[in-house]
Amino acid sequence: MYFNEEKNKAIGMRFEGGKLAKKVHKSVEQLKRHDPDVQVSSEPTRFLLVSNSSILCGVSLEELEAIFLPLDKSAEFIVYPNKRSYSFVQCSSVETAVEVRNELHGLIPLALKSSHQPFIISYVKNLPDAKKCETYRPADLGIFEDYISTDFEKELADMLASHPSVKSLKHRAVVHFGHVFDYSTNSASEWKEAEPIPPIIETLIDRLICDKYITERPDQITANVYERGHGIPSHYDTHSAFEDPIVSLSLLSDVVMEFKDGANSARIAPVLLKARSLCLIRGESRYRWKHGIVNRKYDVDPRTNRVVPRQTRVSLTLRKIRRKPCECQWKEFCDWDREGEMSVPSNENLALKLENSYVSDVYENIASHFDETRHSSWKAVKEFINSIPRGSVMYDVGCGNGKYLIPKDGLLKIGCDMCQGLCEIASRKDCSVARCDALFLPFRDESADAAISIAVLHHIATFERRKRMISEMLRVVKRGSKICLTVWSMDQSQSEYSKMRENKDDIVQENNIVDTVNRLKVHDGKDFEQQDVLVPWTIDKKSETFLRYYHVFREGEAEILIGSVENCELVSVEKEQGNYIIIAKKM
């Protein structure tokens, strides 16, 4: 938000005349840019374009309500969470719209808390078209509106509301049928039976089976009563606890449920669940995406941006208890180690398997996108290269797109990479490259004067193998030569990467039934929670996500690793933007 002390205007002040006309012109220009389908009207209409009234301008919905509702108690709001500086207000009639505009046009309303910009109001003939399709919705999610009749809705709601065992749970009231849902483990035990499933819910289950939405009868039913303003934190329904799908029926009120990509918590898909709609959380939307409802009293319909006040809502969730561990295809997001496949590798074979699937294969898939995005060089690496005498031979182990091979710095450089796609890209840029494994370098003993390896070592999955990679680099350089390696640090607090991720969740909420210490975990937040992680690489254009394996280094770990390698002397370890730049010397 732009803020200038000198230009600070008094709240309650009103703009008039030429200054106001200028602002109206600017406001209409902005409308044309963002919503060309909206027509400005010279005659009064019910619809008002209100500039300087959006969240982007520091104006909250509560402030809008406090300003407009006293003038028109049935005014409705169409608001935008970002990108626009205006909102639309739909008045109950043309007459009230005229009154509202007379009252507020050009005025810096007294109710504004942080904004000091005047409301600039124009009549418009129409509101923006509802989006034809939402920007993203998790794959496999099924929404079926008007799945039940209002009569059936009432019958269900009455049965639940009058239920004697409606217990108060932090934010919501809850009843279980069939089996008890245990909130400490987020699962249900076969042995802990709740009261029987009422006939009306059995009828619903019959219909779900008949409609082929489910094949087996759910045996754990949870009814939640949400008071206005209450929600539920973002969560996965535990993989191993319940089968696919999770069925959710909404009663009495619309609500927006937010789905968050487990591989990228900045990717949020708001989905409107209307009263009487059926929601099938299945496949990718069940296993990879988290879902939750924000605590607030209103929602913004993701299709129309219209503000919809919430009412008391009842949700009925139908689940089938899983009797054996989950075997979904989203194994990286699963709640157990999948018989070792998703564990931090403890031996050579598992390490190789992991590196093949989560490093080599991924780079083959992302090679060209990787090339488009990798250009800047690390300062400490540049300094290392500059320190090598002209005419020296330097190897670049894991040269990627060749960014350190390209500069003509008087060195004789040979790069190598395991990824065929990246070798081809570097080769097309006239770099000399060979395809090889970093642990088996195709060079003769003591043939180079220096070697670098940028962002490779952290893709090697065991300590033993990381040690071997360094030994192999030392084998091919002459005695007294230096090598330079960079790795990701566990502490990303100073990095560009963390700035990029500022809009992500700070704390990742996890409710797993299995101990996660030895399991690889998908990294979706700002801070690394463990050293062995799967880090998403997202190609936005295709909205494809690939997971790369990383072993991020702790403080002091580089020193221990280098210390364990024979004939190797540590020269320095520097930290640069969430990376360790390691320089070592062959003795």
Add this chain to the structure above:
Amino acid sequence: MKLFVHNFMSSRFLKNVTVGYPLELTVKQFVEKDIEFDRENTIVMLDKIQYEALLVAAAAINQSDRIPAEKPSKWDELSDDQLRQFHHLLMNIDVIDGELVCPETKTVFPIKDGIPNMLKVDAEK
């Protein structure tokens, strides 16, 4: 793959290989580029290379006659024309298609689109 690269490559990383150098070279296709000659750079580079391997590479493209059979004693005593021959072999010849072969185990490493595939797993298949 430029011929200077061949001069640094070895199959030493293979199991039971002690030296793995020089790699035998078969050239099915190569191109000749025109990289700018620089006397000083060429001499610096020649200081780094192994002469026996360069002879293997020159023979692989039937251009052994460009250079003497014995390693010259001092590079900086060579004329520009003589140095140009070395420069041509090492920097201008780019092998597009061919094979590198381990002299000890006879393991074959293919060169395709100018990129030698030295992956151990591929070689051991």
